[in-house]
Amino acid sequence: MSASRSLLVVGGGPVGLAAAILGRMDGHEVTLIERGRPPVDKPCGEGLMPSGVLRLQAMGVTLDPEGLHPFMGVRYIDGEREAGARFTFGEGYGCRRTYLQAAMARRAEELGVALHFGQEVVAVDADQGEVRTADGQTFRAELVLAADGLRSTVRKLLQLDGPPPSRPRFGMRQHYTIKPWTDEVEVYWSDTAEAYVTPVGPNRVGVAFLWSGDGERFPGLLSRFPALQERLGDAPIESQVRGTGPLQVRPKAVLKGKVALIGDAAGYFDAITGEGLTLGFAQAATVLKHVEEGRLQDWPKSHRGLVIEPYLMIHLLLFIERYPPLRRRVIAALSKDPELFEQLLQINDGLLRPHELPPKAILRLVWRVLWGVG
Numbered sequence: 029m030s031a032s033r034s035l036l037v038v039g040g041g042p043v044g045l046a047a048a049i050l051g052r053m054d055g056h057e058v059t060l061i062e063r064g065r066p067p068v069d070k071p072c073g074e075g076l077m078p079s080g081v082l083r084l085q086a087m088g089v090t091l092d093p094e095g096l097h098p099f100m101g102v103r104y105i106d107g108e109r110e111a112g113a114r115f116t117f118g119e120g121y122g123c124r125r126t127y128l129q130a131a132m133a134r135r136a137e138e139l140g141v142a143l144h145f146g147q148e149v150v151a152v153d154a155d156q157g158e159v160r161t162a163d164g165q166t167f168r169a170e171l172v173l174a175a176d177g178l179r180s181t182v183r184k185l186l187q188l189d190g191p192p193p194s195r196p197r198f199g200m201r202q203h204y205t206i207k208p209w210t211d212e213v214e215v216y217w218s219d220t221a222e223a224y225v226t227p228v229g230p231n232r233v234g235v236a237f238l239w240s241g242d243g244e245r246f247p248g249l250l251s252r253f254p255a256l257q258e259r260l261g262d263a264p265i266e267s268q269v270r271g272t273g274p275l276q277v278r279p280k281a282v283l284k285g286k287v288a289l290i291g292d293a294a295g296y297f298d299a300i301t302g303e304g305l306t307l308g309f310a311q312a313a314t315v316l317k318h319v320e321e322g323r324l325q326d327w328p329k330s331h332r333g334l335v336i337e338p339y340l341m342i343h344l345l346l347f348i349e350r351y352p353p354l355r356r357r358v359i360a361a362l363s364k365d366p367e368l369f370e371q372l373l374q375i376n377d378g379l380l381r382p383h384e385l386p387p388k389a390i391l392r393l394v395w396r397v398l399w400g401v402g
């Protein structure tokens with residue numbers, strides 16, 4: 029182990045907390061500043077992929093079963109068409125954000141992270157590794173990890189915000205008190221939006237919508253998915269609607285002076301593949317490895333390496349999302365080839381590299397899509 033360093037984490041969402049936990053496990057002195065108070069909520073589909081579950085377990089985080097429902101695969105539903113794939117390794121967790129954040133905060137506290145909740149960072153000095161909070165306190169460390177989310181204040185203060193997306197997409201979610209009817213995450217497709225249905229408790233289901241263009245409301249989005257609407261029936265609503273967007277964020281850089289951006293603060297593409305948390309945990313682990321090895325200057329390169337394959341999958345899905353007839357053909361073709369769908373899930377979870385896909389399976393998919401054989 030290298031010498032103990034002082035780390036300051038801005039943002040107590042899952043990625044900031046992961047960095048704080050891993051930092052303490054490596055023996056560093058860690059301070060975390062979060063503007064909210066636990067349990068902090070956020071619009072999210074709340075599906076944690078199997079490799080994210082393993083990372084959470086390795087951090088020693090124990091989730092309250094009340095906020096948890098394991099899931100074993102993903103199912104695409106597009107009108108009459110359905111294609112499903114099961115995980116070939118491990119299980120995913122549908123975990124209500126409030127429970128996840130609270131459990132991670134408990135673990136960070138247990139390990140001795142100095143937690144400052146209810147304090148908002150309003151100024152940052154990247155050369156000094158110093159931040160100031162709204163109540164006038166100053167914190168300084170050898171390294172600042174900014175994990176303050178999609179609309180990162182630190183990124184903005186450091187003038188690292190990139191250009192706005194050309195086709196903005198948005199997300200919105202709400203929870204229902206209803207016994208989950210499946211052990212899969214269901215993705216309902218329509219020509220104008222997608223609905224993600226995740227079991228997130230023994231008696232709770234989360235519904236998240238993604239769409240492009242602004243100005244939508246939850247009931248209007250739900251009405252585009254009659255099958256889902258019927259499933260939910262008159263189940264009681266148990267959370268307020270929360271939305272966010274535009275989802276795509278491309279910072280100019282992820283490192284400036286003593287400040288490294290991680291998680292959504294370091295960039296985000298889209299929630300369509302549901303891998304944000306897993307990718308964020310991987311980023312926290314990698315940046316900490318660079319701290320251990322004293323080569324933080326390599327973080328931008330490592331960050332690019334971590335996001336390149338997940339972003340490729342997002343590109344592919346956004347492409348079929350834009351062309352409904354193509355999307356219908358792809359889903360019909362996947363329904364005939366669950367093994368290929370499973371392999372695509374493995375790529376999404378970082379368990380398989382795209383070039384490891386069997387060429388025959390790709391050709392079969394292309395052939396089926398071209399000839400509309402479903």
Ligand SMILES: Cc1cc2nc3c(=O)[nH]c(=O)nc-3n(C[C@H](O)[C@H](O)[C@H](O)COP(=O)(O)OP(=O)(O)OC[C@H]3O[C@@H](n4cnc5c(N)ncnc54)[C@H](O)[C@@H]3O)c2cc1C
Pocket residue numbers: 038039040041042043044061062063064068070071072073074075076077147148149150175176177178180181182198199200201236237272275290291292293299302303304305306308
């Ligand atoms: C609609 C939608 C659905 C999604 N579905 C999934 C899914 O199913 N699975 C998945 O893995 N990912 C999903 N994601 C992505 C996932 O939510 C994010 O990737 C993840 O939350 C990133 O975590 P984070 O800790 O980087 O940021 P956040 O969770 O946003 O946490 C940032 C924290 O920083 C704090 N903060 C902000 N500014 C300041 C400040 N100035 N001072 C102090 N604190 C501050 C905030 O209060 C917040 O707690 C989805 C995203 C959206 C929008």
